[in-house]
Amino acid sequence: MKRLGLILVFFSFAFCSAAQLLTSLPEFILESSNSIEITADATKGNAALNNYSPTTDVYVHIGCITSLSTSSSDWKYSKFTWGSTDAAAQATYLGNNKWKYTITGGLRAFFGITNPSEKILKIAILFRSGSGTIKLANADASADMYIPVYEAGNNVRITDPFKQPLYTPTAEPISKTVGQTIAITAKSSSSADLKLYFNGTQIATQTAATTISNTPTITAAGNQVIIAESVLGNSTVRDTINFFVANTTVVAPLPSGVKQGINYESGDTSVTLVLYAPLKTRVSVVGDFNNWTEDSKYQMNQTPDGNNYWVRIAGLTKGTEYAYQYIVDGSLKIADYNTEKILDPSNDPFISTTTYPNLKAYPIGKTTGIVSILQTGKSAYNWQVTNFKRPDKRNLVIYEMLVRDFVATQNFQTIKDTLTYLKRLGVNAIEVMPFNEFEGNNSWGYNPSFYFAPDKAYGNETALRLFIDECHKQGIAVIMDMVLNHSFGQSPMV
Structure with a gap:
């Protein structure tokens, strides 16, 4: 496939460490906690409710993750209907772009949980406008917000640096350099013996305390590890x-022969990734190959003109799909706009296994947002029709097709099996409305996000090729409708 030159412009959020997106009282919530206050700061996360008015029109969508939940999206006992303005769901405005929601009477009573063996693990919550068209969430708006529920006894948590309220809590972006200090605070749920470690070295200790702090100096680049310990x-x-x-x-020219995108090497165990990212200061790549952890080995080189970043990744297994993302300037996390396949945690769960069998699982708990896929040694498709002759463009009978509406199954496989109907109509060309990745699973396709990845809602890459092959057998040309003058919100180009 010949790729069009696309200009990538990144916009990123400014992160501030003065406050955090969600706070709670008590800090260690138990199932039995009689009164729980959850406060959201609308200047944080995706900041969707920042300066929102009227301030009385903010409500919560709330449920819980229990021991019976099967995934992070498997909310149990959701209390309110999305988009409703139930008075019991209304949040209280505190001023300064902060809203509070209060739970009383204990979590089990609030959610109506009667099964004594079912444990509440997390509160799942979103703050939204009354209509539900605006929601305050993590910086990656596709990720819900969660607050852990603890068991009674000995508990400890790092409270500074702040954590994002993700399913697996992750530190907010931390931008530090060698020689700078970092403030660290941890708290325990009971008076206990506390210790702080930084990169394997004990830096503080407190006896019979509930709070411990220290401000160590960063002495070397690379991975940094903070550990808080409580002994009771x-x-x-x-x-x-x-x-x-x-x-x-590191400033270094592109290796000979590589271009923007994914460059597969002979031997099928190595790739060179090249990202066009002018005006950026650093880029790293994270993924299945490094356990989604930034590492000096995967920090990308910058070309002398400052426009491209590149890195070579070796040791891959032939035929294995690897999910990955770029981290730009330490905070902006994006998928590769050159990828031919993505994983979308918000929309993939609604694609049937009939339409897309054996879809790779999303790396839940390791990252958020859309991820790109690379695969070395992918099996080549053997085209059955290699001598197709296009119909004379002066005599085209074109059928414009929206896959979603043409057949009930909404996939290429079923359309392939019904082409004789179109042939009987005299059709000799099918113009398929945009089928590259678009927003959601239900669209005309004119809201594109990834130009080189077929949308999985219609089937996998093989199903698309089989459809085209069958069209050619029937003497029918395939025309791809494309939108190249704009991109939509989930695109890394926006």
């Missing part, structure tokens, strides 16, 4: 935060 009797618990301090970006 025979119980020892820990909380950990990892963050990355970048090396100075």
